[in-house]
Amino acid sequence: MTLDLPVTNADAPTKTLPDAQTVTAVTKWTDSLFSFRVTRPASLRFRSGEFVMIGLPGDNGKPILRAYSIASPNWDDELEFYSIIVPDGPLTSRLQHIKPGDQIILRPKPVGTLVLDALLPGKRLWFLATGTGIAPFASLMRDPETYERYEQVIMMHTCRTAEELTYGAQLVQNLRDDPLLSELYGEDFASRLLYYPTTTREETPLMGRITDNLASGKVLADLGLPPIDPAQDRAMICGSLAFNVDVKAVLEGFGMNEGANSDPREFVVEKAFVGEGV
Ligand SMILES: Cc1cc2nc3c(=O)[nH]c(=O)nc-3n(C[C@H](O)[C@H](O)[C@H](O)COP(=O)(O)OP(=O)(O)OC[C@H]3O[C@@H](n4cnc5c(N)ncnc54)[C@H](O)[C@@H]3O)c2cc1C
Numbered sequence: 114m115t116l117d118l119p120v121t122n123a124d125a126p127t128k129t130l131p132d133a134q135t136v137t138a139v140t141k142w143t144d145s146l147f148s149f150r151v152t153r154p155a156s157l158r159f160r161s162g163e164f165v166m167i168g169l170p171g172d173n174g175k176p177i178l179r180a181y182s183i184a185s186p187n188w189d190d191e192l193e194f195y196s197i198i199v200p201d202g203p204l205t206s207r208l209q210h211i212k213p214g215d216q217i218i219l220r221p222k223p224v225g226t227l228v229l230d231a232l233l234p235g236k237r238l239w240f241l242a243t244g245t246g247i248a249p250f251a252s253l254m255r256d257p258e259t260y261e262r263y264e265q266v267i268m269m270h271t272c273r274t275a276e277e278l279t280y281g282a283q284l285v286q287n288l289r290d291d292p293l294l295s296e297l298y299g300e301d302f303a304s305r306l307l308y309y310p311t312t313t314r315e316e317t318p319l320m321g322r323i324t325d326n327l328a329s330g331k332v333l334a335d336l337g338l339p340p341i342d343p344a345q346d347r348a349m350i351c352g353s354l355a356f357n358v359d360v361k362a363v364l365e366g367f368g369m370n371e372g373a374n375s376d377p378r379e380f381v382v383e384k385a386f387v388g389e390g391v
């Protein structure tokens with residue numbers, strides 16, 4: 114599928130519509146999850162963890178736009194997104210069919226609360242995500258500034274099934290195998306990026322909801338970490354509304370408080386999607 118929209122990247126010959134970008138790669142992870150990469154507008158600056166509006170023209174020519182976390186880090190030449198497929202979803206029922214060379218609309222106005230500046234300095238940074246909520250952390254995990262600010266990063270990702278964890282698992286593995294990161298941070302980079310993937314509806318080595326594994330202390334015992342300390346631990350939360358509300362309560366139980374760009378505190382929250390889930 115090719116939209117009749119000229120692209121804006123520096124190499125493109127036509128430049129009349131500023132919000133079209135060209136798809137460069139698409140990876141299907143499961144029947145309902147895929148990631149894709151697009152050209153990056155030369156003028157687009159963003160902080161790792163932020164989201165933008167992306168979309169496709171609808172049948173009436175009016176754009177169908179939705180919020181999407183940028184999954185790539187801010188140093189990347191391209192932009193990566195990680196997407197669900199909602200069977201009857203106005204955007205994703207179409208977006209699932211994109212292929213390299215196609216164009217999408219991208220409004221270059223990044224915003225969001227899951228940014229390092231919205232947290233107080235600390236020792237450990239927890240990324241707490243369900244489903245596609247891992248997307249902003251796919252950006253932050255690949256940003257060297259994350260490791261400059263925090264001694265340890267702990268990525269907790271929970272999905273119903275093992276295959277839904279694959280995108281995040283591969284990303285973490287690639288980071289741990291990255292010779293540049295070992296060069297920058299030493300051979301023990303793996304101990305600086307801890308990964309705790311769990312499932313809730315399929316038997317896997319690690320199971321359970323993030324809320325339960327945090328509240329019970331199981332994740333701390335399994336990873337050999339000290340008790341949560343509001344003076345040292347920071348967190349970012351991204352999942353369904355119900356998940357966000359429940360994790361927030363657990364963190365508040367540890368004495369942590371929610372912050373914002375204008376008021377950095379111990380944790381920040383952002384919805385991975387609006388609604389109850391498909
Ligand atoms: C700040 C923010 C960031 C977002 N980032 C992403 C992202 O990086 N990747 C992504 O796939 N989606 C993301 N979303 C959701 C996205 O905006 C769309 O809702 C999604 O692409 C589906 O669009 P649609 O038009 O097909 O269906 P919609 O009409 O938008 O959604 C239909 C229903 O599907 C469910 N749903 C929508 N998105 C999801 C999801 N991601 N996971 C589980 N259930 C969902 C909800 O119940 C929703 O009511 C984000 C939403 C917000 C608010």
Ligand SMILES: NC(=O)c1ccc[n+]([C@@H]2O[C@H](COP(=O)([O-])OP(=O)(O)OC[C@H]3O[C@@H](n4cnc5c(N)ncnc54)[C@H](OP(=O)(O)O)[C@@H]3O)[C@@H](O)[C@H]2O)c1
Pocket residue numbers: 243244245271272273312313314322323324353355356357359360389390391
């Ligand atoms: N029909 C299917 O086979 C199928 C498969 C996958 C997804 N879906 C649909 O797709 C939608 C999106 O799926 P999703 O998997 O991305 O989102 P989801 O339903 O929010 O579940 C994602 C993960 O978050 C956990 N979770 C949900 N609410 C939580 C809370 N309040 N506190 C802590 N953990 C919580 C879930 O655990 P629990 O498993 O314990 O709820 C699950 O492991 C779902 O709403 C679902 O209807 C359907």
